Amino acid sequence: MSNQVVASQSTTAPARLSTLDRWLPLWIGLAMVGxxxxxxxxxxxxxLLVELEVGGISVPIGIGLLVMMYPVLAKVRYDRMTAVTGDKRLLVSSLALNWIVGPALMFALAWIFLADLPEYRTGLIIVGLARCIAMVVIWNDLACGDREAAAVLVxxxxxxxxxxFAVLGYFYLTVLPGWLGLDTQGLEVSMGQIALNVLVFLGIPLAAGFASRYVGERxxxxxxxxxxxxxxxxxxxxYGLLFTIVLLFALQGEAVTSNPWDVARIALPLLVYFALMWGIGIxxxxxxxxxYARSTTLAFTxxxxxxxxxIAVAIGTFGATSGQALAGVVGPLIEVPVLVGLVYVSLWLARRWWHINPTTGLPLSNRAEVKS
Known part of the structure; x- marks a missing residue:
């Protein structure tokens, strides 16, 4: 009987996507251009956006991120998270990718592509040290990743x-370049600023999501x-994602359009970085x-x-108009379209590699579905 149920479910077409979901790449593109x-x-x-900062956090952008993250974290089934914390392969591989492979790869790419531009090079290295705790929940959700695993890994x-962060910043900007005979660069990082960043962009929506599920289910x-x-x-x-994208691109719209060659120079190593890190993860x-679900979560995190x-660290250390700050801002400008594209690659791989319907997690029933 159970086999019949699974077979029946696997041949059922997934629910029709809403207009917002179906045309998401178009909306994101319009938000970027706008x-x-x-x-x-x-x-x-x-x-004005820079002036509307509290503790180094832009209030409008912060509101957009909180609106973006809350619904996803409200979907998490927190009673299932113990199954994730017991998966040592997932936890260890995530820590290794985020704190060994990621920073080392960005350091190498920054020196390969921007050896003659020390400000941009330093900005890229800082981007590589700041591991994602916000937008990743959106990309993971769109790619039908494991929500509980994403919450735990984040x-x-x-x-x-x-x-x-501060320790690795000192290592990659001062110690390692010194060992290799390269230029060194100092970095002033406040642990309080990092803790505030984590509290605002993870703590608040996580607590709200947990409280919503607890009260709603009770x-x-x-x-x-x-x-x-x-x-x-x-x-x-x-909605929160699109609002945040508009603000991010507006924040440096003039800098981006005034320095297109510099932006292109910064964008190239970022493109390589995002593609390689996602590919290594998957x-x-x-x-x-x-x-599939946890592999996808590992890749996007x-x-x-x-x-x-x-951006906050770059501005706080080097100034709002510095090359380091521009490199930090170019990060999400490249990350957003690249990771949106990788969402669709993930959904395609679900059928090609894992032979499942990513929406339901059930096996595909025939070869035509695998090719679709």
């Missing part, structure tokens, strides 16, 4: 970030919570037999970066 145009042609907008990397039951409440708040994740997950922290 943000650049706003920043380029509305005098003082980028200055939390683990956030805690590690508070301790490791008062209305799980069926109501997942069938009624989640569909109502779900679209707000993408292959590692497959080799460790983690399954390895590829994403905490752009808010990188």
């Amino acid at each position: 943000g650049i145009l706003l920043g380029r042609f509305i005098p003082g907008l980028s200055d 939390a683990v990397n956030a805690a590690f970030q508070v301790v490791a 008062t209305k039951g799980r069926d109501w919570y997942e069938d009624k409440f989640i569909p109502r708040i779900g679209p707000w994740a993408l 292959v590692t997950g497959r080799q460790l037999r983690l399954g 390895a590829a994403g970066n905490n752009f808010e922290l990188a």
Whole structure:
């Protein structure tokens, strides 16, 4: 009987996507272009966004990120997270990719592509040290990754970030270049600033998501919570994403359009970095037999970066108009379209490598579905 049920489910077409989901690349593209145009042609907008900062965090961008993250973290089934914390292969591989492979790869790419541009080179290295705790939950959700695993990995990397960021910054900007006979660069990093960043962009939406599920299930039951409440708040994740993208691109719209060659020079190593980190993550997950959902989560948590922290550190140490700050801002400008593209690559690989429907997690029933 159970086999018949699985076979029946696997041949059922997934639910029709909403207009927002179906045309997401178009909306993101329009948000990017709109943000650049706003920043380029509305005098003082980028200055206003910089002025609206509290503790080094831009309030409008912070609001956009919180709106973006809350619905995704409200979907997490927190009672299942113990199964993730017991998966040592996933946790160890995530820590290794995020804190050994990622920073080392960005250091190498920064020196290979930007050896003659020390400010941009330093900015890229800072981006490589800031591991993602925000947008990764969106990319993971869009790619049908494991929500519980994403929540755990983001939390683990956030805690590690508070301790490791300053130490690794000193190592990659001062110690290692000195050993190799290269130029060195100092970095002033406040542990309090990093902790505040983690608290705002992970702590608040995580607590809100947990509280929503706890109260909703206790008062209305799980069926109501997942069938009624989640569909109502779900679209707000993408609204928050688009709002944040507009602000990010507006913040440096003038700098991007005024220095297109510099932006192109910074963009090239970033393109290589995001593609390589995601590819290493997805292959590692497959080799460790983690399954599609957790392999995808591992790949996106390895590829994403905490752009808010990188920009805040660059501005705090080198100034808002510095090359380091520009490199930090170019990070999300490249990350957003690249990782959106990799979402679609993930969904394609679910059928090609794992032979499952990524939406349901069930095996595909025929070869035609594998090729689709």
